[in-house]
Amino acid sequence: MxxxxxxxxxxxxxxxxxxxxxxxxxxxxxxxxxxxxxxxxxxxxxxxxxxxxxxxxxxxxxxxxxxxxxxxxxxxxxxxxxxxxxxxxxxxxxxxxxxxxxxxxxxxxxxxxxxxxxxxxxxxxxxxxxxxxxxxxxxxxxxxxxxxxxxxxxxxxxxxxxxxxxLTEAQYLMGPVLMQKKTPTFIAKWEHKLNSFKKAVANMHNAKVIDQEKIAAMNQDIKYIEEIL
Structure with missing residues (x-):
């Protein structure tokens, strides 16, 4: 190839x-x-x-x-x-x-x-x-x-x-087959994303106007990622 x-x-x-x-x-x-x-x-x-x-x-x-x-x-x-x-x-x-x-x-x-x-x-x-x-x-x-x-x-x-x-929300986010395979590349990607999401949530809590809806959505994604990893 x-x-x-x-x-x-x-x-x-x-x-x-x-x-x-x-x-x-x-x-x-x-x-x-x-x-x-x-x-x-x-x-x-x-x-x-x-x-x-x-x-x-x-x-x-x-x-x-x-x-x-x-x-x-x-x-x-x-x-x-x-x-x-x-x-x-x-x-x-x-x-x-x-x-x-x-x-x-x-x-x-x-x-x-x-x-x-x-x-x-x-x-x-x-x-x-x-x-x-x-x-x-x-x-x-x-x-x-x-x-x-x-x-x-x-x-x-x-x-x-x-x-x-x-599909479940976690499957839409992370991929139904990828979640099963859990390759090192997949794990590395989602560990990186998890850290990014947690930092983003912390920053949003410190904002002048707190967007509770956005924080809730991101926290839900964090929960999915933690469960799969």
Missing amino acids: TLLSKRLQAVYQMVDKNTRVADIGSDHAYLPVELLETNIASFAIAGEVAKGPMSRSKADVEKFGLSEKIDVRLGDGLAVINEDDKVDTVVIAGMGGILIKDILSRATEEQLSNVKTLILQPNIGEPLVRHWLADNNFKIVDEDIVAEEHHVYEIIKAQKVNEPVN
């Missing part, structure tokens, strides 16, 4: 074999190239929202001789997908949780018609993403957490189901 950063390697590991993938905001099409080179995916769309990144992705796809199997397209979010593409897996990596949620919320029924699996890697705002998944009948089946260049990234894999999806 010469092209992929540690973060993208973790995303790559989540993609099932023999899939048709759309990578939204593809960044040089590194992930689609790797998926096709290693015969994980049979077809991929590399979606870009701007012409500059699209040109770079096209050049990289051509360099690897994969223009027949990777279609680089210009478009906003899932607008690059047509029903005829039969895309069953959508990857959105390297964006904020608000933007990922927005992209998914704007997707039409046609664009999501064949999609069974979502692999999402928000840089921040992971609970927002988990809320969207649960609200739209996507069950989280796997999660990973990796540290790279002083940042910790969470990767969430979810599959479409026909029944309601219910």
Whole structure:
């Protein structure tokens, strides 16, 4: 995996074999190239929202001789997908949780018609993403957490189901699968967050105007984190 950063390697590991993938905001099409080179995916769309990144992705796809199997397209979010593409897996990596949620919320029924699996890697705002998944009948089946260049990234894999999806507040916050795995990276992240939250609560108590609602919410998060750790 010469092209992929540690973060993208973790995303790559989540993609099932023999899939048709759309990578939204593809960044040089590194992930689609790797998926096709290693015969994980049979077809991929590399979606870009701007012409500059699209040109770079096209050049990289051509360099690897994969223009027949990777279609680089210009478009906003899932607008690059047509029903005829039969895309069953959508990857959105390297964006904020608000933007990922927005992209998914704007997707039409046609664009999501064949999609069974979502692999999402928000840089921040992971609970927002988990809320969207649960609200739209996507069950989280796997999660990973990796540290790279002083940042910790969470990767969430979810599959479409026909029944309601219910998560606890702690699961929205920390991830249902990550809570089970409890890797050293996960523990380090939440120990750091716990200290930050406790300092924030102490500071809020010293403020001129005390926001009791905000303090209560943060104390609740502290309780969840302490219980899981």
